[in-house]
Amino acid sequence: MPTDPVCYMVVDEDEATIRSSYRGQEFFFCSEFCKKKFEEDPARYARLARSLDIGPDISC
Numbered sequence: 001m002p003t004d005p006v007c008y009m010v011v012d013e014d015e016a017t018i019r020s021s022y023r024g025q026e027f028f029f030c031s032e033f034c035k036k037k038f039e040e041d042p043a044r045y046a047r048l049a050r051s052l053d054i055g056p057d058i059s060c
Contacts, residue, residue: 002027005049006034022046 001010004027011028018029022042027049029035038045 003049004028004030004034005045006037009034 002013002016003009004011007030009030011030013028016028018032018035020027020029020035020038020042022038023046025046027038027046029038
C-alpha cells in the first residue's frame with residue numbers, strides 16, 4: 001500500500017480519493033491537509049518519500 005508522503009500514513013490505494021500527481025508519479029494522501037502541504041512544495045515531499053529515514057515535519 002502507498003504511504004502519504006507528508007505524514008507517512010499508509011493509505012489504501014483502492015479507496016483513496018485524495019490524490020495528486022507530480023512528474024508522472026501519483027501520490028496518495030490521508031487528508032486534504034496533507035495534499036495541500038504536498039502541493040505547496042511537491043519536490044520536497046517527493047524527495048522525503050524516497051528517503052524514509054527522514055521523518056515528516058508535521059503530523060495529522
